[in-house]
Amino acid sequence: MPTILFPSPIFGPVNSRRLGVSLGVNLLPENGKICTFDCLYCECGFNTQNRSHSPLPTREEVYKGLEEQLKKMQDEGRGPDVITFAGNGEPTLHPNFAEIIDDTIALRDRYFPKAKVSVLSNSTMLGRKSVFEALKKVDNNILKLDTIDPSFISLIDRPNMAYKLNAIIERMKEFKGALVIQTMFLKGEVDNLQIDNTTDQYVLPWIETVKEIAPREVMIYTIDRETPHKGLKKATREELDSIVEKLHKAGLKATASY
Numbered sequence: 293m294p295t296i297l298f299p300s301p302i303f304g305p306v307n308s309r310r311l312g313v314s315l316g317v318n319l320l321p322e323n324g325k326i327c328t329f330d331c332l333y334c335e336c337g338f339n340t341q342n343r344s345h346s347p348l349p350t351r352e353e354v355y356k357g358l359e360e361q362l363k364k365m366q367d368e369g370r371g372p373d374v375i376t377f378a379g380n381g382e383p384t385l386h387p388n389f390a391e392i393i394d395d396t397i398a399l400r401d402r403y404f405p406k407a408k409v410s411v412l413s414n415s416t417m418l419g420r421k422s423v424f425e426a427l428k429k430v431d432n433n434i435l436k437l438d439t440i441d442p443s444f445i446s447l448i449d450r451p452n453m454a455y456k457l458n459a460i461i462e463r464m465k466e467f468k469g470a471l472v473i474q475t476m477f478l479k480g481e482v483d484n485l486q487i488d489n490t491t492d493q494y495v496l497p498w499i500e501t502v503k504e505i506a507p508r509e510v511m512i513y514t515i516d517r518e519t520p521h522k523g524l525k526k527a528t529r530e531e532l533d534s535i536v537e538k539l540h541k542a543g544l545k546a547t548a549s550y
C-alpha cells in the first residue's frame with residue numbers, strides 16, 4: 293500500500309494545492325505516524341502500519357533545521373509562501389508545540405516576514421491551553437471538522453482518544469473567527485455500509501455548526517491520492533461546488549480543492 297511519510301523535522305518546499313509554496317515542519321518522527329485520529333483516508337497510512345518508536349524531534353532540532361532551510365532559501369532568492377506544520381500525524385501532540393510555534397514565528401520574522409505560518413490540525417488537542425494559545429498566534433489556524441455526526445467520525449476519522457465533539461466545537465468558537473475549518477468530503481463503502489458526507493443529511497447540520505463557529509474561511513477538499521482503506525471514492529467537482537455554494541449562501545467564505 294503506497295503511503296507517504298515525510299522527512300522530519302523539515303521537508304520541502306512543496307507546492308501545496310491549497311497553500312502555495314510550502315515549507316513543511318513535521319513534529320513527528322520521519323519513520324512513522326503518530327495521530328489521535330486514524331482516518332481511513334490518511335495519506336500516511338493506518339497508525340498500526342507505520343508505528344514508530346523513534347523520539348520526536350526536539351525543539352532545538354526543529355529550530356536548527358528550520359533556520360538552515362530558511363537561510364538556504366534566502367541564498368537561493370526564493371522564499372516560501374507559507375511555513376506549514378503538517379507531516380506524519382498530529383503536530384499539536386508535540387509537548388513543546390507552543391515553544392516551537394514561538395521559535396517559528398521569530399525565524400519567519402527574521403528571514404521571510406511576508407511568509408505565513410500555517411498549522412494543519414485535527415482539532416483534538418484544543419483542550420490543552422498551551423496548544424489553544426499557540427494556535428491563536430499563527431496566520432492560518434486550519435482545523436479539521438469532517439462532519440458533526442459522531443457515528444461518521446467514529447467510522448471515518450476513528451479517534452483513538454476520548455473525543456468530545458461538543459467541547460471541540462465550543463473551543464473553536466473561542467478563536468472568535470481566527471480559524472479556518474477544513475473538511476474532507478468523500479464516499480464509499482466501509483464495514484458494508486455506504487457512506488457519503490456530501491449529502492444534505494450531513495452537509496446541512498454541519499453548515500449550521502460552522503455558522504456558529506464563524507471561521508474566517510472554510511476549505512473543503514476530497515481524496516487526492518490512494519487511501520489506506522480501499523473502498524473510498526472522491527467527491528465529485530459538482531458535489532464540492534454545490535457545498536461551496538451552500539456555504540456562500542450561509543454567508544461563509546469557502547473554497548474547494550478537487
Ligand code: SF4
Nearest residue numbers: 327329331334381414
Ligand atoms: S488527522 Fe490527519 S494525520 Fe491524523 S489520521 Fe487523519 S489524516 Fe492522518
